[in-house]
Amino acid sequence: MVVVGGGYGQRQNISCFDKISNAFMMGATIGITMGIVFGGVSGLRYGLRGRELIGKTAITMLQSGGTFGTFMSVGAALRC
Known part of the structure; x- marks a missing residue:
């Protein structure tokens, strides 16, 4: 029986640099949003x-x- 790949939960090979850059962008987005709130208030x-x-x-x-x-990217780098 042949198992066909694909679907929910399949892992992809993502480089460590991509993980770090994605973590930085996600952290920066959250930080900017919080900066709008706290800076405005x-x-x-x-x-x-x-x-x-x-x-x-x-x-x-x-x-x-x-x-x-930066903190999110350092955390991602430690997990690579």
Whole structure:
């Protein structure tokens, strides 16, 4: 009897670099989303409006996205 491959649960051969880059992108996406929330809320608490609020939120987005993306990629590298 021949078993046909494919379907749910089949593993693919993915390189370690691909796993690390996917983990970084996933972590950066989550970090940017959290940066929008926390940066916007903290900017509004400080009374920022307009360009100041957008600048504060953008800086928070980049910092949290880079940080969380780096931690996720390091975790993926340790599992390779």
